[in-house]
Amino acid sequence: MNEVFSELPEDELLPEYEFDYSKAKPNRFSARRAEAGLKVVVLDVDVAQVFSTPEAVNHALRSLIAAMPS
Numbered sequence: 765m766n767e768v769f770s771e772l773p774e775d776e777l778l779p780e781y782e783f784d785y786s787k788a789k790p791n792r793f794s795a796r797r798a799e800a801g802l803k804v805v806v807l808d809v810d811v812a813q814v815f816s817t818p819e820a821v822n823h824a825l826r827s828l829i830a831a832m833p834s
Contacts, residue, residue, distance in 0.1 A: 807821070815821045 815824070
């Protein structure tokens with residue numbers, strides 16, 4: 765296996781890689797998000813430039829929710 769890598773230039777990608785899924789571990793951070801009831805939302809670039817923190821986004825959305833007619 766080392767022979768294959770030594771023949772390739774350093775920046776060359778192999779056409780296929782073997783991944784040993786038996787050594788894979790679950791994402792240790794995903795449980796924390798699920799327990800806290802957090803959701804991930806991807807913002808468009810122009811919107812993300814306006815808000816510097818997640819708290820700023822939440823504050824703006826909560827204000828909008830409060831202003832909406834029920």
